Amino acid sequence: MEDPISMVARRLLLIIDRMSLSSQGLAAFGAFISMLVVGTVGFHYLERDWNWVEAFYFSTYTL
Secondary structure (H helix, E strand, O other), rough: OOOOHHHHHHHHHHHHHHHHHHHHHHHHHHHHHHHHHHHHHHHHHHHHOOOOOHHHHHHHHOO
């Protein structure tokens, strides 16, 4: 039979692993949304006949 302290430690490690995976997923989702928004705003600037350097700079600057 396993002692109660090691059972609690094992459960805490599982909770920490799950939290780190969910925070990594949240960070990846946030990065994806940021790239999508920057690309959309940059495309809007490119439609105004700007070059891609100005479009990228001003889209990241405004966001």
